[in-house]
Amino acid sequence: MVLLAPALSAISALVASAQEWQGDLIRGRAVVVGAGEDGLRTACFSCHGTDGVGDSSGAFPRLTGQGAFYLYKQLRDYAAGARENPIMGPIAKLLTDAEMQDVAAFYAAQEAGYLVRPRDVDGQLLQRGAALSAVGSPEQGIPACVNCHGEAGTGMPPSFPYLAGQYANYTRITLEDWQQGRRHNDAQGVMADIAKKMTAEDVRGTAIYFESVRPEG
Numbered sequence: 001m002v003l004l005a006p007a008l009s010a011i012s013a014l015v016a017s018a019q020e021w022q023g024d025l026i027r028g029r030a031v032v033v034g035a036g037e038d039g040l041r042t043a044c045f046s047c048h049g050t051d052g053v054g055d056s057s058g059a060f061p062r063l064t065g066q067g068a069f070y071l072y073k074q075l076r077d078y079a080a081g082a083r084e085n086p087i088m089g090p091i092a093k094l095l096t097d098a099e100m101q102d103v104a105a106f107y108a109a110q111e112a113g114y115l116v117r118p119r120d121v122d123g124q125l126l127q128r129g130a131a132l133s134a135v136g137s138p139e140q141g142i143p144a145c146v147n148c149h150g151e152a153g154t155g156m157p158p159s160f161p162y163l164a165g166q167y168a169n170y171t172r173i174t175l176e177d178w179q180q181g182r183r184h185n186d187a188q189g190v191m192a193d194i195a196k197k198m199t200a201e202d203v204r205g206t207a208i209y210f211e212s213v214r215p216e217g
């Protein structure tokens, strides 16, 4: 695990700052429903829902119960352009730092069921995803996803998001963003490095595999 050491030390610096704040759930909910003070905020619920599940299209990532610090960091990264996205960039720029903390804490505290598991998935791709998740690919220099994303991809807060139960469409898009340099917000480029070693089949395989995993088993 040559990859791990520098990434982990950069991440532990972030973790130290993660412990310095705690979001306010009531103010967070106000941001979600668009009740910001000056009416400038975009109501998050119109795309992500009030529980963070989004809709069944998979166009919006599941935010429900995701690590609060991870969510907060993404909002900062969208605002700063370290994660380039034409929808979330302008929305994040309108939020104050306190609002980012509050709304992150709010979505992190939500619980909600999962949409029906996708059917008709390609069995071979699914198997490829399961193998990359559990053991990686020594030939391609890809570490096992579970090393950082926790058992079965259920996440290791504060810094490592869950992948289990995330929409395949979103997971694929964000891995492609890393491959193509639109997402460059990861400590030491650890995910960019991994994504660039993945083939298109690896990306699709891990995306459909993690969509099919449920934290409850």
Ligand code: HEC
Pocket: 031, 032, 041, 042, 043, 044, 045, 046, 047, 048, 059, 060, 061, 062, 063, 071, 072, 074, 075, 084, 085, 087, 088, 091, 095, 103, 104, 161, 173, 174
């Ligand atoms: C118009 C639809 C829309 C609205 C409104 C919206 N989002 Fe998003 N959000 C998206 C899309 C699309 C993505 C995925 C972007 C990408 O691929 O980077 C996203 C991604 C995110 C992510 C990254 C999740 C992850 O797993 O990395 C966070 C956090 C987020 N949104 C929070 C918010 C918050 C907070 C608000 C309200 C202030 C909000 N969004 C409003 C569409 C929206």
Ligand code: HEC
Pocket: 003, 004, 007, 061, 073, 132, 133, 142, 143, 144, 145, 146, 147, 148, 149, 159, 160, 161, 162, 163, 166, 171, 174, 175, 185, 186, 187, 190, 191, 194, 206
């Ligand atoms: C060395 C640690 C490490 C390993 C191994 C790792 N990841 Fe990650 N991953 C991270 C970190 C850190 C982040 C959060 C980056 C950020 O702050 O935006 C992340 C984020 C992600 C995201 C974004 C989730 C979201 O909600 O936007 C995806 C998708 C992802 N990883 C997929 C994978 C896959 C697939 C594998 C295995 C092939 C893998 N990761 C292996 C460290 C790792």
